[in-house]
Structures are given as structure tokens and as C-alpha cells.
Amino acid sequence: MVHTLIERLAETDRPRLVAELRSRGISPFYRTAESMIGSSVRLEGRDVLMFGSNNYLGLAGDIRVRSAAVEQIHRYGSATTGSRLLNGSNKLHVEIEELIAGWYRAVDALVFTSGYTANVGVLSALMGSGDIIVVDEYAHASIIDGARLSGAQILRFEHNNVESLRNVLTAAETAAGEALVVVDGLYSMEGSLAPLPEIVAICQDRGAAIMVDEAHSLGLYGESLCGWAEECGVLGEVDILMGSLSKGLGSTGGFIAGSAELIAGLKGTARSHLFTTSATPASLGAALESLRIVMSPEGRDIAHQVRTSSAHLAHLLHEQGVALDLPRAGWSPILSVKIGSDEEAVEVWNEILNSGVYVGVALHPAVPRGRSILRICVTADHRPDDLRHVADVIGTAVVGVPAL
Numbered sequence: 152m153v154h155t156l157i158e159r160l161a162e163t164d165r166p167r168l169v170a171e172l173r174s175r176g177i178s179p180f181y182r183t184a185e186s187m188i189g190s191s192v193r194l195e196g197r198d199v200l201m202f203g204s205n206n207y208l209g210l211a212g213d214i215r216v217r218s219a220a221v222e223q224i225h226r227y228g229s230a231t232t233g234s235r236l237l238n239g240s241n242k243l244h245v246e247i248e249e250l251i252a253g254w255y256r257a258v259d260a261l262v263f264t265s266g267y268t269a270n271v272g273v274l275s276a277l278m279g280s281g282d283i284i285v286v287d288e289y290a291h292a293s294i295i296d297g298a299r300l301s302g303a304q305i306l307r308f309e310h311n312n313v314e315s316l317r318n319v320l321t322a323a324e325t326a327a328g329e330a331l332v333v334v335d336g337l338y339s340m341e342g343s344l345a346p347l348p349e350i351v352a353i354c355q356d357r358g359a360a361i362m363v364d365e366a367h368s369l370g371l372y373g374e375s376l377c378g379w380a381e382e383c384g385v386l387g388e389v390d391i392l393m394g395s396l397s398k399g400l401g402s403t404g405g406f407i408a409g410s411a412e413l414i415a416g417l418k419g420t421a422r423s424h425l426f427t428t429s430a431t432p433a434s435l436g437a438a439l440e441s442l443r444i445v446m447s448p449e450g451r452d453i454a455h456q457v458r459t460s461s462a463h464l465a466h467l468l469h470e471q472g473v474a475l476d477l478p479r480a481g482w483s484p485i486l487s488v489k490i491g492s493d494e495e496a497v498e499v500w501n502e503i504l505n506s507g508v509y510v511g512v513a514l515h516p517a518v519p520r521g522r523s524i525l526r527i528c529v530t531a532d533h534r535p536d537d538l539r540h541v542a543d544v545i546g547t548a549v550v551g552v553p554a555l
């Protein structure tokens with residue numbers, strides 16, 4: 152019986168692809184690092200330049216952030232061993248929630264053990280059968296999973312296409328329930344930026360609530376660096392703000408910021424918050440220190456450096472003849488190169504790795520079939536020499552592969 156179930160599992164798309172690529176020795180999946188700090192990491196016995204990490208601000212390796220994590224382990228122990236609801240809340244949870252709420256000019260905030268569980272928790276708690284959740288077609292899996300769990304109807308609009316969003320909301324207007332539109336500030340795979348002012352205006356016009364996932368954009372955009380909604384001047388118009396501690400902040404965890412009523416409601420109903428062990432002292436210690444750095448004048452310098460490096464790399468890649476789909480609304484630390492088929496993308500990815508550079512690769516189902524991409528992430532750890540080297544390597548591997 153269980154044998155049949157496991158066989159069925161192995162026949163789904165992803166395991167089949169993983170097994171096939173592994174047998175050819177070119178799998179991008181589950182490669183194992185021996186060191187992860189800085190722009191050069193050690194991967195299976197070789198030094199490679201890391202251009203596939205979400206450590207945009209370089210804080211995961213910052214000695215102050217690492218020391219803060221260690222300090223909190225010494226103070227509180229290695230784990231909280233309980234849910235927030237019962238024995239798993241400590242002063243670090245409260246401190247970070249107050250800091251985050253103030254950062255987003257929200258009344259309150261709630262920390263989750265990951266960004267994934269934050270999205271799943273808020274959507275499944277807030278929405279229900281008869282309601283409508285409208286998502287960008289490139290919405291992150293955690294948004295889709297939360298929406299599915301809620302029992303609400305899920306409607307998709309074309310990526311960053313405001314007319315498509317308007318049409319979907321207009322067609323949905325006859326429904327009796329509530330409508331919530333969920334978008335990312337910065338899309339994690341493509342590096343594109345949501346046209347938030349237009350999206351917010353459409354939501355207001357159609358009476359839909361709006362939630363923005365700032366997982367990748369916090370620490371990089373806006374006057375106080377809390378994300379893309381702030382940079383777009385619509386922070387106060389967004390009903391629910393979601394963020395992750397797991398990317399720019401160099402830790403692990405997620406949060407929701409919003410009204411007092413929203414947070415109080417989630418504390419009683421968000422199952423992915425209630426029925427899991429709370430964020431560890433180490434994660435919170437690291438995230439708190441990162442937040443202090445981001446909120447200090449140094450934060451602006453770091454964001455500025457990432458921006459300058461990203462623009463420089465985009466220029467170098469352009470000189471190499473690599474076609475990039477850069478967002479029009481602003482700059483992005485994520486540069487994506489369209490490749491096409493999964494097979495081609497893996498071949499190119501492997502050639503780049505063999506030249507000593509690790510980039511991300513997004514294959515189906517992370518992206519639509521036939522639209523695989525290389526995902527190049529620029530971080531504050533990268534130096535001009537790294538940028539020049541990676542541009543040469545990617546240029547050599549990519550040019551000649553027909554673009555989509």
C-alpha cells in the first residue's frame with residue numbers, strides 16, 4: 152500500500168526531473184555547501200562565487216548578526232520548545248513585533264516561524280468559502296497554499312498587468328463574499344516590481360482589500376527601507392503587510408503587520424502560528440540585530456551599494472549581449488535571464504557552475520513550462536571583480552542560447 156503511494160510520488164514531475172538530472176551529474180538541486188559566508192562559498196569541495204542567494208544585504212555573515220544570535224542562545228537556550236500561545240513566547244518575540252509594527256507604521260505585528268507559515272496562516276485564517284482571493288499569476292507558493300487552505304475561490308491575473316487585474320475584479324463583483332488581492336512587492340524569480348499605485352487604486356475602486364508580500368523587497372526600498380509599498384508611497388493604503396526574516400535580514404522567520412484587530416484575530420485563529428514551535432532565540436537575535444543595522448544610517452549605505460552593484464552587473468551583462476528583462480518601475484537585486492526549456496536551462500546552469508559561479512535556476516513548476524530562467528542575485532558581499540567575473544562567465548554560457 153505505502154509502496155504504491157511512494158511510487159506515485161516518484162512519478163510526479165519534480166522527483167522525475169531531479170532523478171534524471173542527478174543520473175546525468177548535472178542536478179542543480181540539493182547541492183551541499185561546506186561554507187556559506189561571503190561572496191565565495193565552498194560547494195562540494197570547490198570555491199564558487201555565490202550569485203544565487205537571498206542574502207541581499209550580506210547580513211547572514213555579518214559578525215554582529217552572528218554574535219547576536221549566539222548571545223540569545225546563551226540567554227534563552229537553543230529553542231523555545233513551545234507554541235507562542237503557551238510557553239513559547241519570550242521578550243524577543245515581543246521586541247521584534249514592536250519594532251516591525253513601528254517600521255511599517257502599523258498598529259501591531261505578529262512573528263511566524265517562517266515567511267511561508269506567515270502567508271499560509273494569514274490567508275487561511277482571514278478568508279473563507281464564498282470569498283475571493285485574487286493573485287498575480289507569479290504569486291509565491293506560500294500565497295497559493297494559504298489561499299487553497301482558506302477554501303476561498305482563487306482567481307489569477309496576468310503578471311503585473313493592471314488591466315487584467317481590473318477585469319478579474321470586475322468579473323468577480325457579483326460574488327457575495329469579500330475580495331482580497333495579494334501581490335509581491337518584488338517578485339522572487341523574475342526580479343520584477345509590482346505596479347503598486349495602480350493596483351492599490353483598482354482595489355480601492357472595486358472595494359477589495361490588499362495584501363503585499365515584501366519578503367524580498369524589505370531592506371532595499373523605501374525611505375525607511377521597509378519595502379516596495381513605502382517606495383511607491385502607498386504604505387498607508389495597504390491593509391496587510393507580510394515580510395520574511397529569511398532573506399535580506401539574514402535570519403529565519405516571517406511576519407504580518409496590520410491593524411490591532413487583524414493581529415488579535417490571527418493570534419486566536421492562524422493555525423500555522425498556533426500549532427508550531429515559535430521562532431528560535433537565535434533567529435530572533437539575528438533578525439533583531441539585522442533590523443537595527445537596516446534602520447541605522449548604515450542600512451541606507453548597504454541598500455545603495457546593492458543597487459549600484461546590480462546596475463553595474465546589468466550593464467556588464469548587456470555588454471556581453473545577455474538579454475535581461477529589467478523592471479521599468481525601479482531597480483532590482485534579482486536579474487533574470489530567460490532561457491526556455493528546462494533541459495537548456497540546466498545545461499547552461501551547469502556550464503556556469505563548472506566555471507566557478509553559482510546562480511539560481513527556476514524550472515517548471517516554479518515558473519511556467521518552457522519559461523525557465525537563470526536567477527542572478529546581487530548582494531552587498533559582491534565586489535567589482537566578482538561582478539566582472541560573473542558577467543564574463545554568464546555571457547559565455549548564455550549567448551548563443553536562443554532567447555524566448
Ligand code: PMP
Nearest residue numbers: 265266267291339366395397404
Ligand atoms: N514570499 C515570497 C515571495 C517568497 O519568495 C518566499 C520564500 N522564497 C516566502 C514568501 C517564504 O518566506 P520564508 O523563506 O521566510 O519561508
